[in-house]
Amino acid sequence: MYTRNVRKSKGAMVYALCFAIVFSLFGASLASAAEPSDYLIPQNLNATDVKADSVVLNWDPVPGNDSNLGYQVYMKVGESGGWGWKAWSGFSPKLIVGLDEEKTYSFYVTQVPEAGKQSKPSNIVTITTPKADPTELPPAPLTPPQYLRVSSVVGSDVQLSWTPSPNAVGYEIYRGESWFRWIEGGATTSTTINLQDLGLQDGDSVNFRIRAQDSKRLVSAMSNRVTFTVGQLAAPQGLKIVSANQTSVSLGWGPVQGATSYEIYQDGAPIGTSASNRFAATGLTDGQAYNFAVVAKNESWTSEASAPIRAVPGSDYNLVTYYTSWARSETARNYVPADLAAANYTHINYAFLDFCWAGKDTSGDQCQNADLPLQKDYVFDGGIVLGDPSFDLANFSEFEAVKAANPQLNMIATVGGWSWSKNFSLMAATEETRRNFANTAVKVVRMYDFDGLDIDWEYPVSGGADGNVHSPDDPQNFTLLMKTVREALDAAGSEDGKYYLLTIASSQSDSFTVNADFANSTQYLDFVNIMTYDFSGSWEKLAHHNSPVYYDDEHPYKRPRSTVRGGALGHLNSGLPAYKLVLGVPFYGKGWAGCPPQGQYQTCEGMGEGTWESGLYDFYDIENNYVDKNGYTRYWNEKSKVAYVYNPETKLWIGYNDKTTMMYTTSLVKTLNLAGVMSWDSSSDMNNTLSTQLAKDLPYGGNLNAGELLPPTNVSIAGAAMTWEPSVGAAGYEIFRDDVYVGYTTDASYALTGLTPEQTYKFHLLAIRKDGEAITEVSAASQSVTYQAPAEPSDATAPVTELLANGAAVAAWYKAGNISISLTASDNAEGSGVAKTFYRINGGSEAEYSAPFQLSGAASYTVMYYSRDNAGNVEQEKSVTIKVDSIAPATKFSVAPVWATKSGVKYIKGYAWTLKATDNAAGSGVKEIKYRVNGGAWTTYTSPFVPTSASGSVNVEFYSVDNAGNQETVKK
Template sequence: MSEIKGRSAMLTWDLNDRHDPDKGYDIYVAKDKTKPDSGFNYQGWFADPPVTLGGLEPETEYTFYIRQASVSGSSVPSERITFTTAADTATAPPAPLKKPHQPRVTEVTYESLTIQFDNVPGADGYDVYSRTNWLAGIWNGSGTYKLDASKLTVGQEVYLQVAAQDSSKARPNSPKSDPIRLIWGQLDAPKDVQVVTATKSEVTLGWATVAGATYYEIYSGGKLLGTSAEPRYLATGLKTSQPYYFTVVAKNDLWTSPTSARVKATPGHNYNLVYYYASWARSETGRDFQPSDIDTSQLTHINYAFADICWGGYGESGKECQNPEIADQSGYVFDGSMVIGAPADDMPNFAELRTMKQRDPDFKLMVSVGGWSWSKYFSRLAAAEETRLTFAQTALQYLRSNGFDGLDIDWEYPVEGGEDDNDRSPDDPQNFTLLMKTLRETLDAAGQKDGKYYLLTIASGQGDNFTRNADFTNSVPYLDFVNIMTYDYSGGWHSSAYHNAPLYYDPANKQSTAPRNNVAGGAAGHLKGGVPNYKLVLGVPFYGNGWIGCSGEYGECASPSTDGTWEAGKFDFTDLEENYVTQSTYKRHWNDKAKVPYLFNEKTGTFISYDDEESITYKAIHVRKENLAGIMNWEISGDRNRTLTTRIFEELPIYGNPSQARPEPTPTPTPTPEPPIYWIPTSTPSPSASPSATPAPSATPAPSNAPSVETPRDAVGHWAENDIVKAIQLGLFQGYPDGSFQPNEKTTRGMLAVLVSRLLPPTSAAAPAPFKDADRFPAWSADAIVQVQALGLIRGYEDGTFRPDKAITRAELLTLLARAAGWPPASGAATSFMDDALIPAWSKSAVQAAADKGLLNGREDGSFDPQGIATRAETAALVLRFLSELTK
């Protein structure tokens, strides 16, 4: 050790003949030198010596050891070194006062405009400015300023900012607040109206705060749903699969804004799929998983892990916070500031993620702060208003500077748990709520300037203690949603082979905690603990935990596995998928009680608990069953082949950006009835495919000798139950192996090709040139695609692909069926639907003709919703109506 200071010290060591800077070294630290190696905290990875260890406490004894990084975990730890840090002689400059908190308009009359702001610690006066012009000083502590509006004229700009000052001059004045800017006599239309969460029956909306507005009106289909004083609204009592269109109007006592842009939400089809991306995943000598390797069409949010927290000039990463290469950290960084934690990785990652956002603006880019290793200072910063404001204001600047859409707080953990040397306090619950309140107010106020709704979420421990320690009863109202970490129910701390993320309780697990410690138990605990179902996002792992020398499932083990993908005992799903499941020495087992798989090697006693496509499907079903908001995972580099992300996307649709859908499986075929079903005439070719409208009830009888079929379990009570059963009887549709029909899932181009081919007689038409993506067609749809292509019923795209997994829109499906039935070509004449302007000209005559014939109804608001995605139920019902019409 050398250069031992109050908050840092330099550590060096001699290299051995196995030195490899690409693998580097892991450094571990503890304040208690008597602890075993496994009890030390991970300090960080370093390529080679010497290294500066920062973020230490003054006059404190530390013990370190070094281990050469090795995936196998077999490297021998170094000898330990113990030292005591010096007294802290560094002096921080006086911190400027914080900017006045959340300035906002509270009243508008013809005579005055009143703004309020929250006072900040250390300030005894406030200056109000209109751009560079000083307007007034406020010394009464009221946090209120009233602008004389009697001489303002319509169209005149109002531009107000507030700065805090300390009359004793002990601290520098604050910077000016974000401006309140409006034009007298008008309000801007709310911007960035978005679906924040959606379940099968609820939709939560958010939008940017409008300067001058004191409340908002929320509409759907031209009808007023309600009002809100905040830029958020919860719509309830909605119908699954029914598209809704929402708009927002800003108001005060004098003015009404124009209507916002319309946002569409379809309950049951707008789930949140939140995937963590770890900064270190980009390392070319490690995971080598770049941001560009992510398929953003399969997700709604990327949570970037992690930002750091500065205290005493250092982050928990051990890096000095002041950094001339980072604009926001070029000067002294004060306690409680949110900072970039790994500049060498973060800066190129941010640039790549911003480029991805430009290509696909639909997904939300979040930054997560804290995590297991960097949560030490949360309790300390949350305990004081000064540092809460510091954290909130620097977090906002972090979002603005780096292009993020919101903030994810990963405090592991308030009150109890986490790293041994983390700060913790019995006051953490109330301070947790105060921190969330400060963040929410800061982000909402920023919307006035940025025209943006900033999201605020948390990563939540799965235990019932977290619901208490995070004060969910009072803190959740400030959060957009909660990502519950329902995994790591087992790990290296266990000496038996338990499951990592069991969905349900298995009585064979004899742990006393087993009835509660499962994914369903974690979700239920949060729902009971104060998290509404529409704010709860269920966590799933993209990794497994392993042990060796085990007698079997739940049996005693010799130790955690010394193997792993990137660290001992931890296995990425892709590693298991490619290198373990395929080995004859490993047998995959399925626990039908817990609904999870595991691998077992009888020769070595290696037990690996993990999640795969089957278990992920059950977890997605649980989300739907409990009416939750979606799924989160840790972390996306563990699924390089997109096996799990694709399955989740198939099970929990996100219609904001569809690109894939569940292909129809190939179970035992349903017999085709005799006589054969009606054939659609094929004399009129038709262009590219398209989906359905909400149909009216069908009266088409099934043939008398059609085989009887059991109603699929998820079709019982569905509005299209009779049509679904009839379509299966006629051999038009098949159900899924689990006995479901999935009526609310989308219809894809591949599905439609199969359906149309079942309506057609055999054809002798010459096979056309194959599509460029023909080698990727699912086996169940390949022949059907060739047949309908040969008949000109469904065409491909300009790039020569067919894209069988792409969802079909309502306008597309109706048009294809109309042309296949021989209806006249489109005339482009107007329809009777309220959204006629949105209906493509090539579809209008088919839409109106189908409506005139009673084959379809519009949505409840009188719209047709041409770009809505056709569900399997809608498609089945509409096809039956067309068959009925053709046989009249």
């Protein structure tokens, strides 16, 4: 979560700030290396108000300088240190904070005349900070006693109790406006008053307050006032649904002054009691309407029942979003409260308020402000202050109309955030500062009409922004802080007849539940908004998803825990009740530049430009400018249920959670039985696409989601096939094995394949509703079914290998040349399968067969071969001889009777021809003899023949072929 409290536009201002960051990394040598000499230089730099930790720098403004570009301040520590960027300022003077006492610092200033440019440096000014003066800050006043309340009423004796004040030596009790009693002892926590001694009778009203006194007889401010009527208790006021899921409803109400316990009624029947003004009704039925009421009690008196409230589990979800103070900036987002789709939300967390430390807020500005009623005097350590008064006051005023038009809305003041969590550890470390934080929280809540407080401490013990203070005592102090704030809000609620909410934002890491002491702290919290996003970011160059709902086993990091589901389960496993967990969703994506195709899981060059900040893209910006537009193609990660876009020309990749992702997110909320969703932040969804989908899937106000797609039922597995009862309206079903997506089917059954024998698996499925190819609804998950894959059947039979030569069974003889040998092995039908096949040639080395190989040459070959199956059965080695014949046979002829010769010509008419062929001794043998007469058809020779010719002239040709295919040259 980010505190983006600097006003900036997407143009020059953003560039100037980015420019400043670049200079902070590369040093001052860049400031003057390549800048034109004609830019005006700031003049007369001087230092005033030098303190142990700060100094004010002043200079003559450069005529015509744009305050959106402003000035860069550079600093050097000591004489030998190097220059580095320190700060940016739109104007002179500039307060520089974060200095160390008794140390020498030098400064110079440059002008930013245009984006990406700087002037030459101003003159240099050098200061030495003094030693810190512990008496410089005014001493904190004595803390008033906390949460004065009636703890017992027995007869006429009324016991008042409170949480004691640090450094107190005793307490003054006031009746009405008059001093009533002195109580000795700073650790005292109660006093008993006899009403009869005061002459009070039934029907008489009385009120008390208390204040602490220290050893110097200085007194604290007054505690809250306790008012009650003797013999009576007022009916509880402000009964509200704090959170709810499908089986529970958590209730809260304003504490009744004089009450020591409460009885809770469900549909007119008592279901439980509570010592506090909170109660969770559990074991309820999803979709059934219930009426709840509360009766206040003490040992002697009983109130009338409160006004009833109707609740419907599964239809009273919390839809929380953050509205940021800077969203209204006219030069940037220009998003005001009236632009909010308020009907899509139940809670608005207003971000951010800050708190004071050593007289200054986290940004280093003085907390005391004459224009702000709660800050007109010195603000002591821990005192809550406005984060950006110029925006805050306008926003507070405009939210009045938004709340009036949307009575379901709870406005929550949020303190801290990423940028303003530096001093939480210091503030939480002492009771005095915890009290001041809590007491000023009550003042802020009342003055600006908030419904509670949200604490965003990022983070206790470790993590967060650079420079944050941490302590190993943070866990216990976190719990003490929550307890203190809870008491302060309840004390205010007892006076106002209202229930004030207390929530936190939590990290998605499992370590947060330990560092925030969930085992003890969450009893004081109404719900926890888990920030299940930022699983990726600028600290790495791998383009992967900001908020994957489920695990993708193809992710290179192989971290099943790093998902929305994993974060939620981590919180639930810590013991946090499911009705107190609100699941965080991002209304922004993250983008990387310089990515190889298709971007996802690729190593890129760095972060993309972003909508307002580097690497961060508001969803409305993605929706308007990137999804299947401007050369970008949308893709879908089926396993993680998140979307991404990529452009092969720009090489920009953006991963984001879209409308479909919201459906899977709300499905997960229902599957884990959580209390709702929280989004960061509302201005990033200006088209209201995401918030509208969330409000549709997670209704509030007891409005049932008619026609909701229900999960499949009666899921079972038999014979390696999973079957189920179909869901009405479902187009298909998604199958998950061990919570990883493995397939989709439109049937009501699914074959389980690819399982390891004897391993146990867990299967569940989601029903999917579609409009064409577009998903329109995702059900909650079905019940999970476990299944143990059967053991491998016993296999005692070796595989069988077949050898083919030139694609056929081995022949007796082959002609010399390339002979292609292939081996094919098969196992028995129920066997374990062929593992490997081996061969060797002419008794040579054994080789593993992978593809057909060639035999060449004129020699004969002996090929030995066999196979082995996965059970270890080995085939008996086989042998085949490939006989090769490279010499053609020779054919001779004879005639009978003998040749006759006349005038040099041989005459053969009427003479019989005999042909005889012989092969080489080791050859394959003569296969056939061919002959033809006078160029006629070739004829197979079988017996002597007498050639004839019409002309009387005879020309005989002949040759032989052996069994290997060698052919003799034709003879004449």
